[in-house]
Amino acid sequence: xxxxxxxxxxxxxxxxxxxxxxxxxxxxxxxxxxxxxxxxxxxxxxxxxxxxxxxxxxxxxxxxxxxxxxxxxxxxxxxxxxxxxxxxxxxxxxxxxxxxxxxxxxxxxxxxxxxxxxxxx
DNA sequence: CATCGAACCAACC
DNA sequence: GGTTGGTTCGATG
Numbered sequence: 001x002x003x004x005x006x007x008x009x010x011x012x013x014x015x016x017x018x019x020x021x022x023x024x025x026x027x028x029x030x031x032x033x034x035x036x037x038x039x040x041x042x043x044x045x046x047x048x049x050x051x052x053x054x055x056x057x058x059x060x061x062x063x064x065x066x067x068x069x070x071x072x073x074x075x076x077x078x079x080x081x082x083x084x085x086x087x088x089x090x091x092x093x094x095x096x097x098x099x100x101x102x103x104x105x106x107x108x109x110x111x112x113x114x115x116x117x118x119x120x121x
Numbered sequence: 122c123a124t125c126g127a128a129c130c131a132a133c134c
Numbered sequence: 135g136g137t138t139g140g141t142t143c144g145a146t147g
Contacts (some may be wrong), residue, residue, distance in 0.1 A: 001146065015130095015131080017132090018130095018132075027137080033125095038140055039141090040141055041142060042127085042144090044130095044141080044142090049130060049131080050129035050130045050131085050141075051129070051140085052129065052131095052140085052141050053129080053131060054137055054141080055139065055141065056130095056131080056132085057137080057140095058140055059140055067142085072140080073140090073141085075141075075143090076141095076142085080140045081139090081140025082140065087140085088145095089122090090140090
């Protein structure tokens with residue numbers, strides 16, 4: 001998808017910066033309905049970047065309320081991280097939205113949806 | 122299931 | 135050039 005950005009004025013191609021990904025990622029996340037979550041890897045594969053970068057971009061999120069960055073977890077169900085107040089808050093938000101947790105800190109797989117499957121249909 | 126290690130990619134030093 | 139993240143995936147016990 002957005003691997004490279006065309007710099008028309010200088011007539012050359014440069015690598016995308018994290019900044020370039022932010023809008024796309026935030027748009028994608030907002031597609032995830034409350035009660036469900038998606039994974040860093042799911043987003044990463046869609047954009048052709050590493051899951052870690054996705055995490056970094058979430059951490060750079062300026063508007064935690066309008067951007068539901070808490071709806072992104074690790075692919076194994078672990079919460080991952082949350083820069084705004086810690087994973088404790090993250091879990092609380094998710095529970096509030098109806099996400100089911102199994103054995104403590106792990107999100108039930110039934111609540112994890114892959115972004116790809118959200119786009120195709 | 123739990124742990125381990127290697128790969129991941131832009132940023133920062 | 136090396137390290138560092140809100141990770142992942144396969145291999146191994």
